[in-house]
Amino acid sequence: MRRLSILSFAVLLLATACQSPPTSDQPSDTNQLEQFRTETNDRLEEITGELEGLDEKARRERLIELAQEEGATLTLYGVTNLEEMAENIDAFEEDTGMTVNYYRAGSEEILQRLVEEQKAGFRAADAVNENGAEMVFLDREGMFAPVVTPASEDLPEKGVHETWFWSYIDIFAPAWNPKLIPASEAPKTWQDVLGKYDQELLMEIGDIEWFATLVKHFVAEEGMTEEEAIALFEDAAKNATFVDGHTLMVELVAAGEYGIAASPYSHRNAEFKEDGAPVEWEPAVAPLVARPEGVAVHSTAEHPAAALLFVEWYLTDGQKLGLTQERQPASTAVPGGGLPEDYENIVVDVDAVLDEFDRWSELYDEIVQMSGEEVLVD
Amino acid sequence: MLLVVGAVLLIVGYLALTPLGYLLWGTFFDEGGFTLRFFEEALSQQDFAEVALTSFAFSGGATVLAMVIGCALAYLLVRTDIALKRVIFAGSLVPLIVPSILQVISWIFLLAPRTGFLNRIAASLSLGPFDIFSLPGMIFVEGMGLAPLVFLLMAAALRSMDPSLEESALMSGANLNTVIRRVTLPIVRPALFAALLIMGVHSLQAFETPAILGIPDGTWTFTSRIWNSLHGFPREFGPAGAYSVMLLALTGVGVFLHSRLTKRSTAWQTVTGRGYRPRPIELGRWRGPLTAAALGYVVFVVVLPLMIMFFASFQPYFAAISVAATENLSLDNYRLIFERRNILRSTQNSLVLGISSATFIMFLTAVAAWLVVRTRVAGRWVVDNLTFLPIVVPGLVMGVALLFVYLRHPVPIYGTLWILFIAFLTKYMPYGMRFASSSMFQIGVELEESARMSGASWWQSFRRIVLPLLFPGLIAGWIYVLVVSIRELSTAILVYSPGNEVLAVEIWELWQDGRLTQLAALGTLMVVALLALAGLAYKIGSRIGIRETALEPAPLPGEL
Numbered sequence: 001m002r003r004l005s006i007l008s009f010a011v012l013l014l015a016t017a018c019q020s021p022p023t024s025d026q027p028s029d030t031n032q033l034e035q036f037r038t039e040t041n042d043r044l045e046e047i048t049g050e051l052e053g054l055d056e057k058a059r060r061e062r063l064i065e066l067a068q069e070e071g072a073t074l075t076l077y078g079v080t081n082l083e084e085m086a087e088n089i090d091a092f093e094e095d096t097g098m099t100v101n102y103y104r105a106g107s108e109e110i111l112q113r114l115v116e117e118q119k120a121g122f123r124a125a126d127a128v129n130e131n132g133a134e135m136v137f138l139d140r141e142g143m144f145a146p147v148v149t150p151a152s153e154d155l156p157e158k159g160v161h162e163t164w165f166w167s168y169i170d171i172f173a174p175a176w177n178p179k180l181i182p183a184s185e186a187p188k189t190w191q192d193v194l195g196k197y198d199q200e201l202l203m204e205i206g207d208i209e210w211f212a213t214l215v216k217h218f219v220a221e222e223g224m225t226e227e228e229a230i231a232l233f234e235d236a237a238k239n240a241t242f243v244d245g246h247t248l249m250v251e252l253v254a255a256g257e258y259g260i261a262a263s264p265y266s267h268r269n270a271e272f273k274e275d276g277a278p279v280e281w282e283p284a285v286a287p288l289v290a291r292p293e294g295v296a297v298h299s300t301a302e303h304p305a306a307a308l309l310f311v312e313w314y315l316t317d318g319q320k321l322g323l324t325q326e327r328q329p330a331s332t333a334v335p336g337g338g339l340p341e342d343y344e345n346i347v348v349d350v351d352a353v354l355d356e357f358d359r360w361s362e363l364y365d366e367i368v369q370m371s372g373e374e375v376l377v378d
Numbered sequence: 379m380l381l382v383v384g385a386v387l388l389i390v391g392y393l394a395l396t397p398l399g400y401l402l403w404g405t406f407f408d409e410g411g412f413t414l415r416f417f418e419e420a421l422s423q424q425d426f427a428e429v430a431l432t433s434f435a436f437s438g439g440a441t442v443l444a445m446v447i448g449c450a451l452a453y454l455l456v457r458t459d460i461a462l463k464r465v466i467f468a469g470s471l472v473p474l475i476v477p478s479i480l481q482v483i484s485w486i487f488l489l490a491p492r493t494g495f496l497n498r499i500a501a502s503l504s505l506g507p508f509d510i511f512s513l514p515g516m517i518f519v520e521g522m523g524l525a526p527l528v529f530l531l532m533a534a535a536l537r538s539m540d541p542s543l544e545e546s547a548l549m550s551g552a553n554l555n556t557v558i559r560r561v562t563l564p565i566v567r568p569a570l571f572a573a574l575l576i577m578g579v580h581s582l583q584a585f586e587t588p589a590i591l592g593i594p595d596g597t598w599t600f601t602s603r604i605w606n607s608l609h610g611f612p613r614e615f616g617p618a619g620a621y622s623v624m625l626l627a628l629t630g631v632g633v634f635l636h637s638r639l640t641k642r643s644t645a646w647q648t649v650t651g652r653g654y655r656p657r658p659i660e661l662g663r664w665r666g667p668l669t670a671a672a673l674g675y676v677v678f679v680v681v682l683p684l685m686i687m688f689f690a691s692f693q694p695y696f697a698a699i700s701v702a703a704t705e706n707l708s709l710d711n712y713r714l715i716f717e718r719r720n721i722l723r724s725t726q727n728s729l730v731l732g733i734s735s736a737t738f739i740m741f742l743t744a745v746a747a748w749l750v751v752r753t754r755v756a757g758r759w760v761v762d763n764l765t766f767l768p769i770v771v772p773g774l775v776m777g778v779a780l781l782f783v784y785l786r787h788p789v790p791i792y793g794t795l796w797i798l799f800i801a802f803l804t805k806y807m808p809y810g811m812r813f814a815s816s817s818m819f820q821i822g823v824e825l826e827e828s829a830r831m832s833g834a835s836w837w838q839s840f841r842r843i844v845l846p847l848l849f850p851g852l853i854a855g856w857i858y859v860l861v862v863s864i865r866e867l868s869t870a871i872l873v874y875s876p877g878n879e880v881l882a883v884e885i886w887e888l889w890q891d892g893r894l895t896q897l898a899a900l901g902t903l904m905v906v907a908l909l910a911l912a913g914l915a916y917k918i919g920s921r922i923g924i925r926e927t928a929l930e931p932a933p934l935p936g937e938l
Binding site for chain 1 (some may be wrong): 425490491493511518589593595596598612694695696697698706714718719757781792793875876877887889890891892893894
C-alpha cells in the first residue's frame with residue numbers, strides 16, 4: 001500500500017512537472033498558436049479575395065455560403081448583456097441560418113479567458129465583443145485578425161481600426177431617485193455628483209476608464225491639477241458605497257436604497273424609467289462620458305467566415321435593434337447613431353487610458369478601498 | 379480489494395493534489411525560480427492585519443452561531459420528543475438548498491438599512507435599523523447559512539449512536555444536562571470536531587457573503603481580497619495564491635488536530651452487533667416552548683427570506699414592500715426566465731452534473747472512509763488528509779487552478795462538461811468523506827468480522843454489511859452533494875464554456891446584469907425544484923438501509 005502511495009505521488013509530480021509555472025508569461029504552446037494564426041489568416045485572405053467586387057447583397061449571400069461550408073457555427077465571446085444580445089443573436093441566426101454559442105462574461109473575465117486560452121495554445125472564440133480599452137489591449141496582444149469591410153464605412157472615423165470596429169457606444173450618465181433627490185437638488189455637473197450627496201452616492205468598483213477620463217477632463221477644462229481632481233474622487237469615495245454592476249446601481253437607486261448612482265449606463269436609466277421606476281437622469285449632467293465597445297474577428301478563429309459575417313451583420317443590421325433597446329449604435333447610417341449629439345459628451349480615449357492602465361487602475365483601487373474609512377453605521 | 383482501493387487512492391490523490399500542486403507552484407515559483415515575493419506583496423498591503431482580523435472574526439462568529447443552532451436542532455429532533463419534527467426537520471435543511479447568492483440577496487431585501495422589509499417594520503416601532511452591510515450582518519447571514527450543515531452532520535452522528543448509554547445515565551439519576559454534558563457530547567466528539575472544522579474552513583473561504591455584503595461596507599476578508607485580485611485584469615494570481623496558501627496553512631493545522639483527536643476510533647463506536655433501540659427523551663413542560671423556539675427559527679430564518687424572494691419575483695424592479703408596490707405585480711419575470719436563451723440546457727447540465735458527481739463521490743468516499751477508519755494500513759492518514767485537502771482551496775482559486783491544469787494538460791476536457799465534473803468531484807470530496815467517515819466511526823467492526831468469518835469476500839462484506847449500515851450517512855452526503863453542486867458558483871464561474879453553463883451561472887449573470895427581480899423568479903423556481911428533489915431523495919433514502927430514521931424510532935418489542 002505504501003508503495004502504491006509513493007507511486008501515485010511520483011506519477012502526479014511527473015504529470016505536473018512538464019509545464020511552465022502557471023504564473024509565467026510564456027505561452028506554453030507557441031507552435032500550435034502560430035499554426036492556428038496562419039490558418040485563420042490564410043483563410044481570411046481567401047475569403048476577402050472571393051468577396052472582392054461583389055455588391056452588398058451578393059457579398060452577404062456569398063459570405064453566408066462560406067460560413068455554412070465551415071459548419072454554420074459561431075462562437076462569440078462578449079460583454080453585452082444576455083437579454084440585449086439575445087435579440088441580436090436570434091435575428092442573426094434567422095437571417096443567416098447560423099448557430100451561435102454566446103459566452104457572456106464581465107469585461108475582465110473575457111480578457112482573462114482569452115489571454116489564458118492564448119497562453120495554452122487553445123482556440124475557442126471566433127469573434128469578440130469587448131469594451132473599448134479591452135479591445136485595444138487584446139489588439140496589442142495580437143488577438144485580432146486584420147479585416148477590411150465595407151460595413152465599417154458608416155462608423156465615425158475614430159471607430160475604424162485595422163482589426164476592430166466600434167459597435168456600440170455606452171454612455172455613463174448619473175441617475176437619481178426623484179423621491180430622495182428632488183429636481184431642485186438634482187446634479188448639473190460632475191462636481192455636484194461627487195460632492196453634494198453624502199451617504200447617498202453609489203459608485204462602481206471597476207470604472208477605471210470613466211475615472212481616468214473625468215480626471216483628464218477636470219485638468220484640461222476645469223483648470224484643476226491632477227491631485228485636486230483625484231481628491232474629488234477620494235472625498236466622494238469616503239462617503240459613498242461601491243457596488244459591482246452598472247445595472248445594479250440603477251436598481252438600488254430605483255428601490256430607494258440610495259439616492260444617486262454616479263456611473264450607470266444611460267440606456268439602463270431609460271429602461272428603468274420606462275418601466276415606471278423612480279429614476280431620473282435628465283437634464284443630463286454635463287459632459288457625459290461616452291465609451292465605445294467594439295467587435296472583431298479573433299486571430300485564431302476556427303470559423304473565420306462566420307466571424308466576418310457576424311462582424312459585418314452586427315455593424316449593419318445589428319445596429320437598428322440597438323435603438324429599440326435604448327442603446328447608442330456606432331453606425332451613423334442609423335438615425336441618431338454615432339456619437340450622441342443631444343448631450344455634451346467626452347469620448348474615452350481608450351488608447352491613452354490603456355497606455356497608463358496600471359497607474360489609473362492602482363489609483364482607482366485605492367479610491368475603492370477608501371469607502372470603508374468613514375462610513376457611519378447607526 | 380486491492381484493485382478497488384488502489385483505484386480509489388489514485389483518483390483521490392489526483393483530484394486532491396493537482397489543483398493544490400498548481401496553487402503552490404504558482405505561488406512559490408515564478409519565471410526566476412523559487413520566490414517569496416507574492417507573500418511580501420500580500421503582507422505589505424496596508425490593511426493586511428485588518429483583513430486577517432476581520433476574516434477570523436467573521437469565520438469565528440459564523441461558526442459559533444452555526445454550531446449553537448445546528449447542534450441544538452440536531453439534538454432536539456433526533457433525541458427528544460419535540461413536536462412537529464417533520465416540519466422543523468424539512469425547514470431547517472432548506473438553507474442548504476437555496477444558493478448562497480439568493481440567501482444573501484433575500485437578506486438584503488429584508489435588512490437593507492432603508493428599504494429592507496424588517497427594517498421598515500423596526501422603524502415603525504422606533505427601533506434602529508440593523509444594517510446588513512456590516513460585519514455582524516455578514517456573520518449572521520453566513521452563520522444561518524451554515525447551521526443546516528452542522529445539523530445534518532450532528533443528526534447523522536446522533537442517529538447512529540447507541541442510546542443505551544444515555545438511558546443508563548438517566549436511570550442512574552442524572553438529569554438531562556448532565557447526560558448531555560458527560561455522555562452524549564464525548565461520544566459525538568468526532569462529529570463535533572468535524573463539524574467545527576468544516577464550518578471554520580467553510581466560512582473562512584466563503585465568497586458570496588463577504589463579496590456582496592462586505593465590499594460595499596469596506597469590510598474585506600481574505601476571500602474578497604482574493605476575488606479582487608482574480609477579478610480585475612490582469613489576474614494577480616500571485617497575491618491570490620499567497621492568501622490561499624495562508625488559508626491552507628490554517629486549515630492544515632485544523633486537519634492535523636482532527637486526525638490526532640480521532641485516532642482512537644473504537645472509543646466512539648456505538649452501532650455494534652447488539653441491537654439498539656433509541657428512545658426519545660421526554661421534554662415534559664419544556665416541550666411547548668422548545669417547539670415554539672424551533673418553529674420560530676424556521677419561520678424567521680428560512681421562510682421569511684424565501685417569502686420575500688417570492689414576492690420580489692413578481693415585481694418589475696426591486697422596491698420596498700408597500701401597498702403601492704403591489705399594484706405593479708406581474709408574471710413578467712417568469713416569462714422572461716423561460717424565454718431566456720440556454721435556460722433549458724443549463725438546467726439539464728446542472729442535473730446531470732449534480733447526480734453524477736454526488737453518486738461518484740459517495741461511492742469513492744465510502745471506500746476511502748472504510749480504508750481510513752477500518753484498516754490498519756500504514757499511511758492511511760494520507761488518504762484521510764488527501765480527501766480533506768480540497769476543502770482548504772477557496773472555490774475561486776480552485777477554479778483558476780483547474781483552468782490552468784486542464785488548459786495545458788493533454789487530457790482534452792477543457793471546454794466540455796467534464797471539467798465541471800472534475801471540479802465538483804474535487805470540491806465536494808471532503809464533504810462526502812466527512813459524512814462517510816463520521817458514520818463509519820460509529821460502526822463496530824464485529825459485524826464485518828462475522829461476515830468475513832462466515833466466508834464472505836471483502837466486496838461482499840463491504841456491499842452487504844458496511845454500505846447498508848453507512849446508508850443514512852451516505853444518503854445524507856449524496857443529498858448534500860447533489861444540492862450543493864447545483865448551487866455551486868465560485869468554481870463553475872471560471873471553468874464553464876459556452877454550451878456548458880449551469881443554473882448557478884445563470885443566476886450569477888442575472889446578478890451581474892442587475893436583474894434582481896428576474897433573479898428572484900429563477901431563484902424561486904430553483905428552490906421549489908430542489909426542495910422537491912431533496913424530499914424525493916430523502917423518501918427513497920429512508921427506505922433503503924436501516925429502518926430507523928431520525929423521526930421514527932423502531933418500536934420496542936411488546937409495543938407492536
